[in-house]
Amino acid sequence: MAGEATRPGPPAPDRYPRSVPTEFLDRIDLPELVQLPAWADPQTVRAAVGVAIVLSIIGLVLAARIIRRLVVRALVVMLLAALSIGLWEQRVNLADCAADCSCAVFGQPVKVPTDLNPNCTAA
Incomplete structure (x- = not known):
């Protein structure tokens, strides 16, 4: 490619991949707070x-309608939306985790019973 200036170091990506937030969250090692x-x-x-997602969406709608102060309303709506998205991601991860015995919700391990996967040992 004649005429193009090259920068030292690795090439800069045109845009960030969509998996950046997930990769970031996967690197965070949360301690086991509860059993x-x-x-x-x-x-x-x-x-x-799934029930928690529905309840957070109901809370989101109620907060958007009841809270009068714009800043507080926006903050509560954003927090509830982030909670709903986080819960949805955890729910998706729980769909297939029994196959590799690595079920966890927000870093808290979930034991896989032997009827779901006999290869998982109960600790």
């Missing part, structure tokens, strides 16, 4: 996360 109960298998947690 989930034995009945909290991936299917139950996935259903509970």
